[in-house]
Amino acid sequence: SSIATSSIMSCLISDDFDTVPTKRKLTPEFYGFLPKTIKRRMLSLTLMLIASEFNLLLRTLSFVLISMTSTRLISAIYLG
Numbered sequence: 001s002s003i004a005t006s007s008i009m010s011c012l013i014s015d016d017f018d019t020v021p022t023k024r025k026l027t028p029e030f031y032g033f034l035p036k037t038i039k040r041r042m043l044s045l046t047l048m049l050i051a052s053e054f055n056l057l058l059r060t061l062s063f064v065l066i067s068m069t070s071t072r073l074i075s076a077i078y079l080g
Contacts, residue, residue, distance in 0.1 A: 018032065
């Protein structure tokens, strides 16, 4: 599904940005949140994947529930 694909891509982008040595050296307070050991990195990425999927699923569900109750509110959200 698109939720799983979006979550995987988000985690892979985070992993790619976090593991670049130049970025870690340049701003160590921002980059470097993923551990260096493989086991802990896989655990972190798995937890990030679950959190991302849950977040996207809740956004989609809330949008559907709002659209079922008020079409005006959806138009306001879409149109700003």
